Amino acid sequence: MRHPFPDQKPGTSGLRKKVPVFQEPGYTEAFIQSIFDSLEGIEGKTLVIGGDGRFYNREVIQTAIRMAAANGFGRVLVGQGGILSTPAASHLIRKNKAFGGLILSASHNPGGPTEDFGIKYNISNGGPAPEKITEAMYARTQTIDRYLIADFDDVDLDQTGVFEAGGMAIEVVDPVTDYAELMETLFDFDAIRALVSGGFMVAFDAMHAVTGPYAREILVRRLGVDPALVFNATPLEDFGGHHPDPNLVHARMLYDLMMGPDAPDFGAASDGDGDRNLIIGRNIFVTPSDSLAMLAANAHLAPGYKGGLKGIARSMPTSGAADRVAAKLGVEMHETPTGWKFFGNLLDAGRCTICGEESAGTGSDHVREKDGLWAVLLWLNILAVRRQSALEIVRDHWAEYGRTYYSRHDYEAIETENANRLMAALEDSFGSLAGRQVGSLTVEKADSFSYHDPVDGSVSRNQGLRIFFEGGARLVFRLSGTGTSGATLRVYMERHEPDVSRHDQETQTALAPVIEAAETLAGIRKHTGRDAPTVIT
Numbered sequence: 001m002r003h004p005f006p007d008q009k010p011g012t013s014g015l016r017k018k019v020p021v022f023q024e025p026g027y028t029e030a031f032i033q034s035i036f037d038s039l040e041g042i043e044g045k046t047l048v049i050g051g052d053g054r055f056y057n058r059e060v061i062q063t064a065i066r067m068a069a070a071n072g073f074g075r076v077l078v079g080q081g082g083i084l085s086t087p088a089a090s091h092l093i094r095k096n097k098a099f100g101g102l103i104l105s106a107s108h109n110p111g112g113p114t115e116d117f118g119i120k121y122n123i124s125n126g127g128p129a130p131e132k133i134t135e136a137m138y139a140r141t142q143t144i145d146r147y148l149i150a151d152f153d154d155v156d157l158d159q160t161g162v163f164e165a166g167g168m169a170i171e172v173v174d175p176v177t178d179y180a181e182l183m184e185t186l187f188d189f190d191a192i193r194a195l196v197s198g199g200f201m202v203a204f205d206a207m208h209a210v211t212g213p214y215a216r217e218i219l220v221r222r223l224g225v226d227p228a229l230v231f232n233a234t235p236l237e238d239f240g241g242h243h244p245d246p247n248l249v250h251a252r253m254l255y256d257l258m259m260g261p262d263a264p265d266f267g268a269a270s271d272g273d274g275d276r277n278l279i280i281g282r283n284i285f286v287t288p289s290d291s292l293a294m295l296a297a298n299a300h301l302a303p304g305y306k307g308g309l310k311g312i313a314r315s316m317p318t319s320g321a322a323d324r325v326a327a328k329l330g331v332e333m334h335e336t337p338t339g340w341k342f343f344g345n346l347l348d349a350g351r352c353t354i355c356g357e358e359s360a361g362t363g364s365d366h367v368r369e370k371d372g373l374w375a376v377l378l379w380l381n382i383l384a385v386r387r388q389s390a391l392e393i394v395r396d397h398w399a400e401y402g403r404t405y406y407s408r409h410d411y412e413a414i415e416t417e418n419a420n421r422l423m424a425a426l427e428d429s430f431g432s433l434a435g436r437q438v439g440s441l442t443v444e445k446a447d448s449f450s451y452h453d454p455v456d457g458s459v460s461r462n463q464g465l466r467i468f469f470e471g472g473a474r475l476v477f478r479l480s481g482t483g484t485s486g487a488t489l490r491v492y493m494e495r496h497e498p499d500v501s502r503h504d505q506e507t508q509t510a511l512a513p514v515i516e517a518a519e520t521l522a523g524i525r526k527h528t529g530r531d532a533p534t535v536i537t
Helices: 027-037 057-070 086-095 131-141 177-186 189-197 211-222 252-259 288-301 321-329 341-348 372-386 390-401 416-432 512-522 524-528
Strands: 015-018 046-051 075-083 100-104 116-122 161-165 168-173 202-205 266-270 277-281 284-286 311-315 332-336 354-357 361-364 403-414 441-448 465-469 474-480 487-497
Touching: 027 057, 027 116, 027 131, 046 057, 046 086, 057 075, 057 100, 057 116, 057 168, 075 086, 086 100, 086 116, 086 177, 086 372, 116 131, 177 211, 177 372, 189 372, 202 211, 202 252, 211 372, 252 266, 252 277, 266 372, 277 288, 277 372, 277 390, 284 288, 284 390, 288 311, 288 321, 288 354, 288 361, 288 372, 288 390, 288 403, 311 321, 311 341, 321 332, 321 390, 332 341, 341 354, 361 372, 372 390, 403 416, 403 524, 416 441, 416 465, 416 474, 416 487, 416 512, 416 524, 441 512, 465 512, 474 512, 487 512, 487 524, 512 524
Parallel strands: 046 075, 046 100, 075 168, 202 266, 311 332, 311 354
Antiparallel strands: 015 116, 100 116, 161 168, 266 277, 277 284, 354 361, 403 487, 441 465, 465 474, 474 487
16 A cells, blocks of 8 residues: 555544545555554454445455455454344354454445445444544554455355355354344243234334344244335345434334324334334334333333343433433433443443433443344333333323423534534533523533543543533533534433423423523524524434
């Protein structure tokens, strides 16, 4: 190779770029070699490789296999057809005691010849590489001047079996079987089958992404779900031209179905690489924050969690609904920065069992990634045992714990300088905020969130600005992403409502005092010139 590439700094979810960038001569090879050069003791070890089936997936897998052989790995496990969901990859790493894994995905981002591609490295616990490793990888990308690659024919990814090439064993495995068997150890498949056979209708939208084969095997073949209600189940390189993000915008077809007159009983969707989820009951959308709380409160109904929870963890911007469950259960509650890697230490140390974040990710200690199908199956297990509708379960939960109204307002592509100025001015005001009256709310306290990891003692500072109000309402401000398109300001708003008679308000109406306080305290309009958010979720 002629030179290093200056733009290979991985984020929490690895390196994500447009496909044409990864297609530049030597670009993909330089990044993979930088990963391998940052690891010690790989000689003879096992590496897991798989992806979400997006455009350029197969080509990069062939490159990664050849490079793994040249760098001394003894065995590679690769998903048939190049397919492997992110949680399934995490499970394969753990089950086979692999050294680590390469996950080729850009998650919920669009796919295609000019769209997104990504490469992420996961460590031996099955979770995303921690910052010390990603920092070492980036440092190596800045000085790398060569890569190692073996010369042998392409591996037939469509044929399972064990092959040998370049002095390395290459095992092409069914991407679904091991994961499906793990799910059967966690959930009562007999109870779910009985529910479905009794006429309970389940709809699932795989969004032409990685979970299609998983849904066919688990939901249809093992649990008896009507295959006509499993939509978009064939993985496509461009996700059918759609955005594989399970939210109310991109999964609108499912939402409309579930809100219609002939709605199935339960609906769900997953994203590009299978780690996010959308939960919709008949006539009820369950927010990710609420879903985390309800899964935690009912997890004991599933065989894998009948012994109870060791603790619950949530990302800081996620609502406090799960905190009330943890308090009632008498278990630890952990509030971490955004990013699944922060849950890894807690899970490994046995400090929490279930964790989640407001951006549609929930999971447990069965793997070290968020897991979309896991959340769907736990919901089905709860529904099968309680024999209530999703709407009844949601209302019962609100009656017991109160309802936490919650929303996120995104202001996209703001001038970076203006976004930074807003955050700095807001933080500068914190010293005088306590006791201030803002409309009908009174500020209790404000801070810049810092996380002290209770396992390794590390500290992560400046993870978002928090404003707490008397009575339990909260505002959070975070900047997400900078670059040529500027920055995205995310404003998270929540308000707890214990009065059951007030649980049927429209969310934005219920949050109106908090929304007003956000503008008053942060001066969003003044600093950004925006009269309204770009996206409301």
